[in-house]
Amino acid sequence: MEFRSPEFKTRAVHALHDANLQKALSNTKAGFVVKRAQAAEAMPEFEALRDTAAEIKNHVLNNLDHYLEKYEAAVTAAGGHVHYATDAEDARRIILGICKKAGARRITKGKSMVSEEMGLNEALIADGYEVVETDLGEYIIQLADEPPSHIIAPAIHKTKDQVADLFAAAHHKPRKTDRAELVAEAREVLREKYFTAEVGITGGNFLVAETGSSVIVTNEGNGDLTQTLAKVHIVTSGIERVIPTLDDLSVFLRILARSATGQETESYTTFSTGPRREGDVDGPEEYHVVLLDNGRSKMLGSRFQDMLRCIRCGACMNHCPVYGSIGGHAYGWVYPGPMGSVLTPLIKGMDGTYDLPNACTLNGRCKSVCPVRIPLPDLLREIRHNQFRKDMTPKRQKQALKLWRYVAERPKLYHFAERIGVRILASMAGGKGKLRSLPFDPGWTGARDLPAPTGRTFLELWQAKRGDQ
């Protein structure tokens, strides 16, 4: 998928002025945020489950090579094939090879962020395959020729009217405006695709070493039809997604849906273990798992190892004020929001990703809701340190900080400057309590007001108060 993180700033400004997007984003808050809070509240064990989940993940990461070998052996024993891919190109080569061998023409896909990371759709289409995304949200954005804007709700930025236009143009049927009719129309169109596709590609939320099973969690059932009706099932997943046992998995099943959508459970949790068995009347004839590294092994043992605990629930972005203002597309690659601002520089490199960690306000809401307790603000700050060490910080910012440091190390000068500053700002605000634009940094006030001081500094107020007593 196209890498547009270098354009973060301009895309963020564009997003702030997109009325449809702003309407859609306001729904997120009312939906996911409130529902997650209710789900967490309703479960007394929720916090303890988060601790346990983080512990299990840490245990796996410290023994990752062993659990991958165990998982691989179990898949092989069940008649499946495990392929390791060091990077996106390696993964594309493997999957194109499987599709070619299967004589495929049409390929259905369940939602997989790892496949977006691989740039898989573009590669398959370039090789002449028809690729059909079957998750309704992914299908909508595929018709719109856009990348996902949220990892679990990829079409969250689209309004019903926009969906109606896309369907009318693609399906050559009378334009529907009723939500249920739109869903029914997609159901009918996609059904035919499931039954005629030769290859079905899904993601893998979890890989169970004990049984050799890949696990997907969905509400629509599209992943199940994709992987059951095609002759060949290909699972795409990251090397860090393996967990030891079914009992470990149970912990994650209890926190994933609650963190993601506020549901107690999704409609479907599906385990796949190898191809069709003797006597089976349905199921795929071949089963492949493609495990992607793509920079993950480099995070192990580093300050960023905690990021590998991520289970891709989307809670961090749902609760992020920056994501909530600009949506997912501004981030410019597969993973948006806080987790994306950590992963994108680590996977795609420091070049072109400077703005992502710097867009964070370090408010900490992401960390407070992360089901596996990833210290996202600390990791974002760590990336900023790396940027500074590599001398990537803009000159003007460095000069401003140097000036601030000079003043801050001299308390008398600091208080004097502060007294002058608040009085100027207060008089500029003219008693309205806020400033519409800042003369020295109009960018800052481009999309917000600056609360203006009322005339005295904190220290002055404090000293006056102490004098009173």
Add this chain to the structure above:
Amino acid sequence: MSSRDTTLSAIRKALGRGPLDEAARSKLDARIATPPQHIRATVDDADLVARFTQRFESRAGTTERIHSLADVPTSVTALAERYGIAPSAVVGSALGELTWPEGWQIDHGAAGIEVMLGVSLAWRGIAETGSILMLSGPERPITHNFVPETHVVVLPVEHIVRHYEDCWVALRERGQGAPRAMNFISGPSRTGDVEQTIELGAHGPRRMHVLIVG
């Protein structure tokens, strides 16, 4: 070096060690052989059937209590009449002994695109979340769970357990490893992808009815 070896050695290098020694490996294998038990959601209900029913129905599923397996065709017929579904269904051969009223067409094979009704035997019901667990196999085709617009699930009351973990114990006792496919199903197919408003019947069944037997 193969991508497999490259990946595994990159992992070991990052962790600052070579392959694990024999002692460490057997410790990890023992953790798989005897899985540690973790904290669960408290399910202190005395009546697991009531809990299952309440939870399953909270997600737009419906349930009905019947006396014995022999009552399944009567209930399915009533349901089909209620929703105007033709008397034709895919039924796993796990339920092959049922006697259907005259006029019903019953097929034990995989579900094709035109099939509107599926009747399946659940392996377990989980009271914690009100979910059913289906195992695939020659007698329980997996397409029956996803292709038909209406899915009727037969759940013997003695197979309702408290937690997910109770299913794992039963699965290990069964002793054949994991089946090819295993599905927790917790209600009809749904989507919130159009303006975050829930619609039922996105791709899988629009309607799910559980017959609790016994």
